[in-house]
Amino acid sequence: MRTASGWFKTEREGERLRVIAGGSWETGALAELDGGLRRLAGEPVRIAAIDLSAVDSMDTAGAWVLYRTRRDLRARGVAAEFEGVDRSFADLLARVEEGDVEQTLVRDRLHPVIALIAHIGEVSLAAFHECASLLSFLGVTVITLGRSIVRPRRIRFTSLVSHIEQVGLTAIPIVGLLSFLIGVVIAYQGAEQLRQFGAQVFTVNLLGNSMLREMAILMTAIVVAGRSGSAFTAQIGTMQVNEEVDAMRTMGLDPIEVLVLPRVLALVIALPLLTVLADLTGLAGGALATVLVVDISLAQFMERLNNAVPLAAFWVGIVKAPVFGFLIAMVGCREGLMVVGSAESVGRHTTKSVVLSIFLVIVADALFSIFFLYIGV
Amino acid sequence: MAEPPVIRVQGLSTKFGSQVIHHGLDLEVRRGEIFCVVGGAGSGKSVLMRTIIGLIRPAAGKVEIFGEDRAGNDDSGRQRLEMRWGVLFQDGALFSSLTVAENVQVPLKEHTDLAPELIQEIVSLKIAMVGLPPDACTKYPSELSGGMRKRAGLARALALDPEILFLDEPTAGLDPIGAAGFDSLIMSLRQTLGLTVFMVTHDLDSLHAISDRIAVLVDKAVVIGTIDTLSRESHAWIHDYFHGPRARAAAPR
Numbered sequence: 001m002r003t004a005s006g007w008f009k010t011e012r013e014g015e016r017l018r019v020i021a022g023g024s025w026e027t028g029a030l031a032e033l034d035g036g037l038r039r040l041a042g043e044p045v046r047i048a049a050i051d052l053s054a055v056d057s058m059d060t061a062g063a064w065v066l067y068r069t070r071r072d073l074r075a076r077g078v079a080a081e082f083e084g085v086d087r088s089f090a091d092l093l094a095r096v097e098e099g100d101v102e103q104t105l106v107r108d109r110l111h112p113v114i115a116l117i118a119h120i121g122e123v124s125l126a127a128f129h130e131c132a133s134l135l136s137f138l139g140v141t142v143i144t145l146g147r148s149i150v151r152p153r154r155i156r157f158t159s160l161v162s163h164i165e166q167v168g169l170t171a172i173p174i175v176g177l178l179s180f181l182i183g184v185v186i187a188y189q190g191a192e193q194l195r196q197f198g199a200q201v202f203t204v205n206l207l208g209n210s211m212l213r214e215m216a217i218l219m220t221a222i223v224v225a226g227r228s229g230s231a232f233t234a235q236i237g238t239m240q241v242n243e244e245v246d247a248m249r250t251m252g253l254d255p256i257e258v259l260v261l262p263r264v265l266a267l268v269i270a271l272p273l274l275t276v277l278a279d280l281t282g283l284a285g286g287a288l289a290t291v292l293v294v295d296i297s298l299a300q301f302m303e304r305l306n307n308a309v310p311l312a313a314f315w316v317g318i319v320k321a322p323v324f325g326f327l328i329a330m331v332g333c334r335e336g337l338m339v340v341g342s343a344e345s346v347g348r349h350t351t352k353s354v355v356l357s358i359f360l361v362i363v364a365d366a367l368f369s370i371f372f373l374y375i376g377v
Numbered sequence: 378m379a380e381p382p383v384i385r386v387q388g389l390s391t392k393f394g395s396q397v398i399h400h401g402l403d404l405e406v407r408r409g410e411i412f413c414v415v416g417g418a419g420s421g422k423s424v425l426m427r428t429i430i431g432l433i434r435p436a437a438g439k440v441e442i443f444g445e446d447r448a449g450n451d452d453s454g455r456q457r458l459e460m461r462w463g464v465l466f467q468d469g470a471l472f473s474s475l476t477v478a479e480n481v482q483v484p485l486k487e488h489t490d491l492a493p494e495l496i497q498e499i500v501s502l503k504i505a506m507v508g509l510p511p512d513a514c515t516k517y518p519s520e521l522s523g524g525m526r527k528r529a530g531l532a533r534a535l536a537l538d539p540e541i542l543f544l545d546e547p548t549a550g551l552d553p554i555g556a557a558g559f560d561s562l563i564m565s566l567r568q569t570l571g572l573t574v575f576m577v578t579h580d581l582d583s584l585h586a587i588s589d590r591i592a593v594l595v596d597k598a599v600v601i602g603t604i605d606t607l608s609r610e611s612h613a614w615i616h617d618y619f620h621g622p623r624a625r626a627a628a629p630r
Binding site (some may be wrong): 061341 | 490501502535
């Protein structure tokens with residue numbers, strides 16, 4: 001079906017230009033023809049005829065380059081006409097002419113320096129708005145939480161329990177395993193360093209305090225942010241794309257109450273529990289490493305732990321857990337509700353939710369540290 | 378001269394697991410016609426289209442396009458074939474991370490060695506031809522309405538000037554004016570570009586307005602005819618389809 005590819009030749013007599021085109025003027029053949037035609041449009045002539053009688057086939061792109069040649073010639077005041085146009089080609093040329101409207105295909109580009117400054121401005125403003133909207137979401141959540149506490153019947157217990165299972169129970173293996181390994185690493189590394197001072201026995205102090213105060217809760221929070229915070233965003237975001245959240249609103253259901261609160265409460269309850277688990281497995285991992293590396297028995301380890309680590313260290317870790325859980329769940333849910341339009345948006349917000357919640361968890365942890373230092377715990 | 382059919386489907390059977398969708402289905406689409414496929418929900422209209430364009434492998438039977446067997450083609454042959462048709466999916470299936478103009482550019486950049494300048498011109502032309510406003514070019518698919526997404530999808534399907542256009546429910550979800558506009562757009566494209574159109578539709582108005590022949594999917598096979606011959610068909614479903622209250626409303630008086 002493909003005939004010889006397109007060609008054209010030109011004949012010039014003084015101020016008259018004659019272009020004879022032939023063959024197949026289809027998209028695939030235009031790469032070679034286009035440049036020649038563009039040069040042609042610049043020929044210093046007054047009258048031009050474009051003879052199409054030898055053209056076998058033409059598609060829109062082919063019609064376009066021919067039409068454009070005539071248009072550009074005319075724009076320079078040349079009397080340009082087509083000749084020998086087949087009827088079906090005439091339709092196509094007319095159609096192409098209709099389609100010749102000014103279109104902006106790329107968004108306007110600014111000067112790079114200005115674009116950079118504008119970008120910095122936009123990002124700063126966005127960060128500011130982000131903080132503001134996070135705070136307002138926090139407010140709405142707390143108000144709804146308060147309302148639910150006053151009237152506990154409004155809490156969706158089925159949903160709450162199911163979320164506690166999803167974020168708590170099913171996270172037990174991964175949280176337990178990871179903190180066990182962290183315990184092993186801290187004890188082993190600590191023992192190596194302390195050996196140089198002949199103070200290997202202080203490994204237990206190091207392990208107990210760092211595990212209970214910081215490592216267990218941070219590890220748990222980060223795993224849960226990656227595991228459950230992202231899941232919250234994806235779940236609510238998908239509902240947002242399906243307009244389920246809008247449907248909920250029209251039925252008089254408050255998405256904060258139905259979607260956000262059970263998730264927030266679930267994490268506030270589950271994260272401390274997971275932290276206790278992480279404390280235990282972390283210490284177990286540490287104990288294993290200590291017993292193997294440092295020359296003490298398990299009983300000595302326990303006794304030393306009991307003397308060296310105050311109970312406050314445990315509470316310092318645990319008290320942070322509900323706050324972190326609240327932050328993770330709130331960010332996850334809010335990002336989910338921010339989803340607009342397409343599935344792509346779900347992906348973007350899920351990533352953002354994980355990054356933001358881990359960031360907030362670590363910032364909050366730093367604030368807690370300063371606070372505890374101040375009150376001397 | 379009897380021209381060979383553009384699409385020839387012979388003895389086609391498709392199955393999902395043990396569920397048989399089509400059994401021994403035959404059809405031919407001639408050059409330059411608008412061929413519509415109708416059928417009840419779940420009768421396998423979209424599956425038929427997806428089988429013809431090769432997204433689903435048939436359990437048995439042969440699909441020939443331009444006289445070439447799809448299954449027998451190697452990769453380069455398949456690609457050559459794919460450049461000769463355009464497909465419009467139900468919701469446009471635009472790449473969501475690209476603007477409309479960039480979406481239409483994709484096939485041109487991928488399959489031709491045209492200068493960037495000419496590509497821009499062609500993209501702009503196609504977008505104007507499908508009736509999108511100029512400011513739609515720089516928008517992302519999520520910023521467009523459903524009707525505009527379909528038009529943008531059509532512009533992308535037309536980017537390489539295909540010989541066959543596959544349309545999956547092009548007028549579904551459009552308002553009557555938009556749907557009529559889409560019908561007349563397809564008619565005029567067929568006229569000027571000499572397109573062959575294979576269209577899955579539910580829209581009785583479209584059937585009356587633009588179809589040349591119709592294939593009705595019933596009982597895992599097809600009944601093919603024009604709107605007049607199908608109206609006289611005695612099969613219960615077909616009779617109901619063409620004589621139901623909506624069909625009577627759509628029929629031109």
